[in-house]
Amino acid sequence: MFSSPGSVSLPDHVEENPPMSDMLRAPAEAKYADELDWLESIDDGPKPFSWRLSPKMVRLFILGSERADGLDREIAQKWFGDRSFVERAVVTLASDRGLLLIGDPGTGKSWLAELLAAAISRNSTLVVQGTAGTTEDHIKYSWNVSMVIAKGQSRASMIPSPIMTAMEGGVIGRFEELTRSTSDVQDALISILSEKYVSIPELDEDNIVFAKPGFSIIATANSRDRGVNDLSSALKRRFNFIRIPVVTNRKSEAEIVRFRTEELLRRHNIELEVPPSLLDVLLQSFADLRAASAAATSDDERLESALSTAEQIGVLEDAILHSTFFGSRELTAEALAGSLVGSLARRSPEDLAILNKYWHGVVEPRSQDDGGEWNGFLEGGRQAIATLS
């Protein structure tokens, strides 16, 4: 489909997207297109505004189906966490307010936002990334300068921001890392969220873009950034906050790590088995380190890393890739330990000292008592720490 530059028609992403195999990482709506189509076909619940799925189906899509739901095909669980978080998020989007997901890095905020946008409006790509350099233009609109010179200011020479595109299409817009952008940029959202239109004072006519029903914003914010650019209370009032905690439940954490790793292996076409005992070692070591961080009294005694689930996946991914390309094509405890030390030792000497203490105080006795994978883990960790020290 051809669309002229500055066209205000909503691009149809499903058609426009290249085939999945050509994308390094497909957006959720492309990746789960089959599931979404099928769910839409069986959905008979009431749908708010222009939503593609009813709230119950959105929940089903994100949290997966069970036998009791009586569906003909199984829907996999895509986000792991408390059911009430998803319910509250969906309900917020059906109401008048924006949704702000707040939590430590790596808790799955952006993933949840993407899934919600994909399920509700089949488009999760209308994203503004908040940075220190984000300007108001990124939220509202900017101008195609050469066209302005050639034809003057008109809707055709205007470049709408992803948020404005979402408003026009009545779909969900996303704002990642809201608290990284400066306060004046954040405050541009206030009028969008309350009046639900953007005026374009440069134009004489057709100078207001109204949001269509179904428009809402999902923002994410990192709770570790608190205090950098605090939200104004006016903006806070227009968002419902949902705090996503770090997953500490062993069972669901194992589930998440397995789910994400499988996806990763598929993406890289890697044939490699992750032994469950190694997964246990990884989960246990993170649980230990979290407990140590919680007990520490000063930042120097605490690892810089937030020790989130995403970090665990990163460690495992690193170990898998390393073993595949440089190792014996088999995941070993040594490789896992090396990857763990490599990812968590960010500050020298503080982080290294903590890891050293952990290895000698916890891993060593455990390898003596339990043996198994812990022996290799101990050895690999020692070597990695020695290399880095």
Next chain:
Amino acid sequence: MTSPFAGLRAQLLGAAEALATGPAALPEILSGIVDDVDHMFREPLEIFPVCHHSPASALAMVRRLREKQPKVIYLELCEDLGPLLTELRNCRLPVALQAFASELEGFAKEEAPLSVIAPITEASAEYQAIAYALETPGVELVLVDRSTDHVFQWQSAEAPVPEDDADAEPEDDLHGDAVGVEIGDLRPRFAELEEHLLHHGRVRHWSEWWDQYVEQPLAHADHDTYRQVMVLIGSLFRRLTPAGTRRLATDEDRERYMWTRIREHLAAGGADRAECLYICGAFHAASRVPEAGSEPSAPDFEITPRTATTWLYGLIPSSHSAIEAQFGLAPGSVSIAAATWQKSITRSRLTPFALEGQKGGKKRVRKSLPAPVTGGEPVVDQLTGYLTGPAALGGLDEEELRGWCVDIVRLARRNGYLASTADAIAVFETSILLAGMRGRARPTPYDFQDAAVTCIEKDAVPGRRDVSRLCEILLGGDRIGQVGYAALPPLAREVYDRLAPLGLNLEYRTIQRALLDIAARPELAACSQLLWMLRYLLPDNAVRPIMGSRRLGEKHIQESWDLDLGRHQRTIIELGYEGVTVEQVLEQRLRRAAWDPKATAATALKAVEHSLLFLSSPRLTDELGGRAVELLAAERGVDEAPAVLRRIRRLLAHYRSTTPALPAWCERFVTAGYAHYCTLLPTAFVEEETGVRQVGAMLGFLFSMESLALSLGCDRTQLELAVRQCHPESAAKIALLWAARHQLGVLPLAELRERVDELLGNPLVVPAVPQYVSGFVQALEAVPRLVPFVVETLSKAFARLPDPVLLPWLPVLITTLKSQAAELVPVLTREAGRTFPGSLAALDTWTAPWTARPKSAVATSRPSSGAAGVLLAEHPATTEAVAALLRCAGEWSVAGGDAEGPAPVGLLTEHPETAEAVAALIGG
């Protein structure tokens, strides 16, 4: 006889067949639960199944009691708690019935004290039954469950100990460490089942599940439906209980026990079974043990005798949150149940039963009960309707929800949130959306709570309470019970009586400030005395002195106190189990402290001091003092020496100023201590484990008590020998020994000074000098006249020690001085003030006294001239004899210039005019 449930049974078996892949036990379970219901209905004694904290149970109970008006009620509650029930009318609910035992017979001693509590709330079926039975003439209430003694007899050793919750609110701790018993515990018995039910019910916790699937459908159900459904659920959980668990065995034993007691009562009283009602948990109602049933032919359970433990009974205040914490319920669930109960009785226009004079409840007009309805209709299957129909929920109560939304915003604003009307609207909308998403026609309180959290909670909690806590407060709030005066044990009543002159309402649950102007109102002295005793007996924040202290020899004319007795009613009531008066309990505690196997002389002396402060009982004080002597003589270590010294000094000073003669135990303590410490001194000097401070305190005891000890018949040679046997190796202790020898007159000051100078001059021992100085500092207490020398040594150390030696030692010195500030600092500063110049200007011309000394020493040592000097010089024998006795070697100096007389005399004789003029002037 065909069962009314045959159709349902067939239907369920059909369902089991359809799920042929399911577990093999499925048909058995499904038909079994129907059989259980059927079985219960065949029992001639009417069983009334209940669930704890269930308003539906309470409502059904009210209806049934009005309808049937039974003559005998059997209740699942520990049988020995019966006499307490009438006391409930003096209390504000919720309160807990408590059985308490501290002197154990037949249980392991280390488990003491044992305590069992059974909380009673107003919105419970059991309270309705109790109120009905106690207020209706001719009705007998029989408690049939095992006694509290059996609770512990049956309790397994590996029973989980309730964990301490660090961030628990104060109200959560109202029950202390008691074991909780409850009527109608109904909950899945293994975690997976509960998880499964919660998951499929799309609810977060058990209370919510119960509310949605049982409570609400049953709220207005008729009696038969209620009974059938409750037994059905009880039976389901029972059949899904893992077999062979200790808990199930205990439950079955309890059922056997209860039925045995019921049969005994029926046989003894001859009551008609049709006029009786047996109230028990739904779990027990579905019991199929052979001993269950009212038929006299059923086998009896052998009831073991109680142990010889003496149980004491009382009521303690409880609260909704304490009940939730004790029984692992979701926060707020008991409060929500209470609110639901209130709402239901208003809506159904039922008059609940209440005890006459019950505090806190609404005043109810007593109406006579309508005539009982004689039942007799055949049992009809109500279960099929319940199981097949959707959960029947009441319609959306928009008015109520709107009220909640407005109130939560108001409450949030008061707690620091930036909430506005817009939030109230958003909460309302979100509640309805959430309920819709969760498949409910109307938002439950739990949906409302979620919605409020979503809309109002932002990134940080501004005040002390977060939104979910505020919701709990809004939806009923925590209710804290109170035990009325009449139901209190004698000790607690006495406390309230004796504190009455303060003019405060001590039942308030806030901190109250009491001002005691004892000078103006001498009658308050007794209150002050009681408060000090309570201060000793109760936990730290129950009574707290703001102004005023109690030490030996002090007398205050004004005191002020923060009293928080309202919130510590339980601890006062539990004191009541220990004795009849506060004094008696205090005496017991002091004795226990002194006769504890771990007690030391110092703890015994502490008890003596407390007995003097709080109780004027010379007999007790003497006993405790005697115990202190015993303990001191038996002690092998000297770790406690500083504490012993401090306390005995204080006690001696007290006795000297108040009594004409020292009590006998004091004298024995001093003589025993003198001998004891003399014996231990040589070892203490050598042993590495014994600190300098301890040795210093020993010396302090020996030297400062010396005159008293010698007057009581001790021998000084013992001390001299002991000191001679001391051969310390560490520098600090060597310094202490030097100080001791100086005190004994063996080591003159000049020599001591010389030794220190030598140390400072020898570069090889300089690093050890600080340790010597530390030793001298510790000697301050033992040898007070060494103070000038210690100041001198300290000054020298500061002046002459090199920085690498001095600086590392300074923190040690400072911490020593800080920890012993009371004893060391005043002496040192006073002496330093005498020695050093007072102003900056004077410092320039100041020379240290020890550097200027040699000259002045010669000047002062010159014997005085004059008549006395002449007399002594002429008859030297006496002086020489005294000198020999004192072992002072000296020589007679020749008073060379004395013949001429001092210079002023010569001057006056040469120029007599002035003197003569002065004489004339004064008329001489």
